[in-house]
Amino acid sequence: MGQRVATADFVKCVCIILMVLFHLVCIEEAYPYAKAVVYTFHMPVFLFLSGLFANMGKPASVFGRYILWIFIPYAVMEAAYTGMSAVLPVRGGVESLSPAVILHNVFLRPMGPYWYLHTLVVALLACYLCSVACRRLPTVLFLIVFSLCLGLLSYIGLLSADSALYFALGVAANRFSMSFDTFFRPAAWAFVPLVILCCFPENLDRFSIAGAAIVYFAVCSMLWVYRFIPIRIKTVMHFIGRNTLPILLFSPIFTMASKAFLPLFGFDPTLITFACVAVPFAVGGSLFIAWAMDKTRFSVIFFGKPRSISAYSTQLD
Numbered sequence: 001m002g003q004r005v006a007t008a009d010f011v012k013c014v015c016i017i018l019m020v021l022f023h024l025v026c027i028e029e030a031y032p033y034a035k036a037v038v039y040t041f042h043m044p045v046f047l048f049l050s051g052l053f054a055n056m057g058k059p060a061s062v063f064g065r066y067i068l069w070i071f072i073p074y075a076v077m078e079a080a081y082t083g084m085s086a087v088l089p090v091r092g093g094v095e096s097l098s099p100a101v102i103l104h105n106v107f108l109r110p111m112g113p114y115w116y117l118h119t120l121v122v123a124l125l126a127c128y129l130c131s132v133a134c135r136r137l138p139t140v141l142f143l144i145v146f147s148l149c150l151g152l153l154s155y156i157g158l159l160s161a162d163s164a165l166y167f168a169l170g171v172a173a174n175r176f177s178m179s180f181d182t183f184f185r186p187a188a189w190a191f192v193p194l195v196i197l198c199c200f201p202e203n204l205d206r207f208s209i210a211g212a213a214i215v216y217f218a219v220c221s222m223l224w225v226y227r228f229i230p231i232r233i234k235t236v237m238h239f240i241g242r243n244t245l246p247i248l249l250f251s252p253i254f255t256m257a258s259k260a261f262l263p264l265f266g267f268d269p270t271l272i273t274f275a276c277v278a279v280p281f282a283v284g285g286s287l288f289i290a291w292a293m294d295k296t297r298f299s300v301i302f303f304g305k306p307r308s309i310s311a312y313s314t315q316l317d
Helices: 006-021 025-030 032-052 060-085 099-107 112-133 139-155 161-175 188-198 209-226 231-242 244-265 272-296
Strands: none
Touching: 006 032, 006 209, 006 231, 006 244, 006 272, 025 032, 025 244, 025 272, 032 112, 032 161, 032 209, 060 099, 060 112, 060 244, 112 139, 112 161, 112 244, 139 161, 161 209, 188 209, 231 244, 244 272
16 A cells, blocks of 8 residues: 555545536536536546556455455446436436346446446556566566557457556556656646637547647646645545545436436526535535445445545555
8 A cells, every 4th residue: 555645636536526517417518618628637637547556566366356346336336327227317328228238338338427447447457467467578668568458458449549548648657657746747837728728629639639738737737726725625625535436436326316406596597506516415425325334334345345435645545
């Protein structure tokens, strides 16, 4: 276990909140361009960080257990989401439900927000196998082999090309011993190219040089803002950033449930007041479920450990 990076937890907090915000259907429909901007950088940041903090030095048994306990909660929630999409008005839902459809979605084509966990499992497995096979090769040769492996996985459809790119960039930074705070530097000037790039729709493609620049400048801008946030707010944001997994897993329950009280905010056509209630509702509700699992020890069954909520800032899962 390594030391956590507070600034990385802050960035993860911002990105997971943006994910929840734009999973509110009314928000994404009301602000499609803002959604396009956010979608250009928020998940690439998670993928980059996953590669940057990937620990490939674990014994096979330890690594296998780590992957297993990402896959199990993912598979459960993906299967549940697939099932709900057959009976609820979920965008892109399945027309008919069967075991074959569920298995297809879990192993090959996840739907909903759970694609990230599927990508993470596939990319981590590929990285570990390449690390074992290429342990005697120089870093550059390992990265070439690993990139070719990700390219093959992208070609057969198990990964998207952009997801493979950002995970590979994170792994490359890791292999060249670049820390998060070395790679991303807080800079007020980063807002200028960020805003300029985001003004042109053709730049909102994360699998492009302009898209990669947006990712970089977005993080540098966040880190500059981080300096001015009060300590108490930082503490809360660090906590959220340490616990993005349960938010990713359970927030769809609450983003769908929030539709029930949307009519109460008819007085605000901007939907800002609705978002200010719905986002904490989804984040808090997700963390509450994880906390309840910890208290009832159901986390041992679902997450493979007695505590799913990380309350400490000194450990990196």
